[in-house]
Structures are given as structure tokens and as C-alpha cells.
Amino acid sequence: MQIRAWHLSMGLILLGSCATPPAPPPAEPVPQTLPPPSQSAPGMNAGSTATNKQLPPGKPGSLLSRVDRTRLTAQIRETPRPINIRHRCAFRDETGYNGSTQVEIANSEVRVLNTQINIPDHGSCNFDWNGFQQTKRSPSIELRHPADGCTVRIWEQGRQLTISYSQCARRCASAETFKYVWPVLIDSVNGACD
Template sequence: MSAVPRPITSRIAAGLAVALLAGCSAVAPRPSTAPQAPGEQRPSEAPAAPSGRLKPMPLRTFTVATECRFRDETGNSGKATVDVFNSKVRALNVELTMPKRGSCRYDLANFHQTQALPSVELEGPRDCRVRLWEQGEQITVAFAGCHTMCSPSSAQDYVWPLLIDKNTGKCD
């Protein structure tokens, strides 16, 4: 076995170093020459926030009261009674049915409220959590780790969050 002459080895090493450095360099994007539609802004022309910084969302309570029923296009159905006043849960009773998967029932009697801001959190048996938060004109009710509330327990794996329209009280 013969050794590679030193000059070739150093040339290969130098070539690899140049290739690695070239791969790490950034190339500035070229400005688009395509015609611009009326009212369209290019990313570099987007207006900056007045202060130049994003501001955190203010912490505020929410209120919602509804009794609703839904059925989606996959056949999942449910009914819910939700009453929250200033982020304090006064009533929660949700029944969800997923055909061929099972059903889940969440009742406030099985939970205690542990948090009100920035979102409402209810804690139940065996690390079951129900979280409620306001998102635009909707209230989201999400369920996590609540296998004991479902029959069979694997039905929890198919539960989606419940969305409540604040203005109409409809849910899906």
C-alpha cells in the first residue's frame, strides 16, 4: 500500500475546506423582476409595526355560555353544555361519540379548575386535562390524557378539540 504524496493530500483538504465554507455562505436573494399586481406588496416592502416590535397579547378573561349539538362529515357527533364567566368554569358537560371508535364524557364534577389565565385549565383524574381558550371569535375546548373518561379508553386517541362560536353558540 503506497502513501498518497503530501501535496495531493493538502490540496484535497484545502478543496474540502473551500467547499464547506461555500456551503455555509448565504446568497442575498435577487429582487423580483416580475410585474407587481395592484395593491400587492413585496416581502421587503411590508410595513413595519409602528414601534418595530411585536407586542404580547393582553391577558384577559372570557365568557361563553352554550348548549349545542353537532355532527361532522365523518359521522362524529357530540353535545355540550359549557358555561364560563370571566374565565371561571360554572358548567361543563361534553359527550363525544366517534363511530366504531367509542365515546367520551367529560363532566365538571370530575374536575377542578387549576388555572384561569392565560387559558382556563381543568384537572381531572389520572392527569386528564381540559383546556379552554379564546381564539378570535371562537372558544376552543381541548382534551388531553383523558383515557379514563372514554369507553373504550382508546377512543381518547380520536378526540378533536371542540370549537364554540362565541357569537352564535354553535359548536363543532
């Protein structure tokens, strides 16, 4: 009899531990205070237009309604800092892929860009600045050649400058050669390129 009562009580305890607790009451929405339009958010330049952009209002209880809009606005940057670099380097990897790059950019305006890439058993590619037109300055630089559509994109990420090429098969020994072209990476601190 005692064993049966013990089993019954253990079964009830086990069943009770599986029960779902009642749902908590809904959280009170936190009121958001925005700076007046005439003031800029902390950390922003007075001339910045980022404070003029408004986030869409969030539904009560949604994640967007709980965003600290003042802090978020302070973190938004309209434009990244301009790219400034003057560099010449050569690179070679263990497969024999090699090349050289000369680049000069002042205030995100390209003044010189010459890249020569040699791909073993496939030929070479030459990306000479002559004839390219700069079509973008921010957030990345974009150059386009009107005759063949070759596009060069340049951007900075941390201490690394990346120069990539697309639709530039005519600048190589053959269209097949361009399939082996990788972006050129330049380390702005130690000057190495890859």
C-alpha cells in the same frame, strides 16, 4: 482592428459591471427614549405592570437596539381579556362523529362544562365537570382531574372558543376511543360548534 477594440471595450464594461461597490458607512445608532418608570406607556392602564418589565439592552447596531421600546411596551399585554360564555350546542359531521357541549364560564372561571362525544365504531367519551379543579385562568383556562390526570384546556382565539382534552382516556369507552377525540370548537358569534 476595430472589431478587436470593440470586443476589448465590451469585455471591460462587462467586467466593470460585475465589480462589487464599496460598503456603505455604518448607520448611526438611533437614541431611544424611554418614559420614566412612574409613567405608563400610551395605551396601557395606569395599574398595569407591563411598564415595569424592561427589555434587555441591545448591542449598538443590533436589531434590538433599533426597537422602539415605548411602542413595543404599549403593545405588550399582561393578561388577555377574561373569557365569558354561556353556551349549549350539538354537532355532527359527515362521518357520524357527533356530540354535545354545555359550557358556562364567567370571568375565566368555569362553572359548568359537560361534553359528550360519540365516535362511530369506537364508542363514546364523557367529560363531566364533576371532580375537575381549575388550575389556571390565564392566558388559557386549565382544568385537571386529580384522580385520573385528565386535563381540559380552554382558550379563545378571535371569535372561536376551543376546548381540548389530554390524558383523558379513562373517560372514554376504551383507551383506543380517546385517540379519535378532537377539540370542540364553538363560534361565539353564531353559536355553531364543531
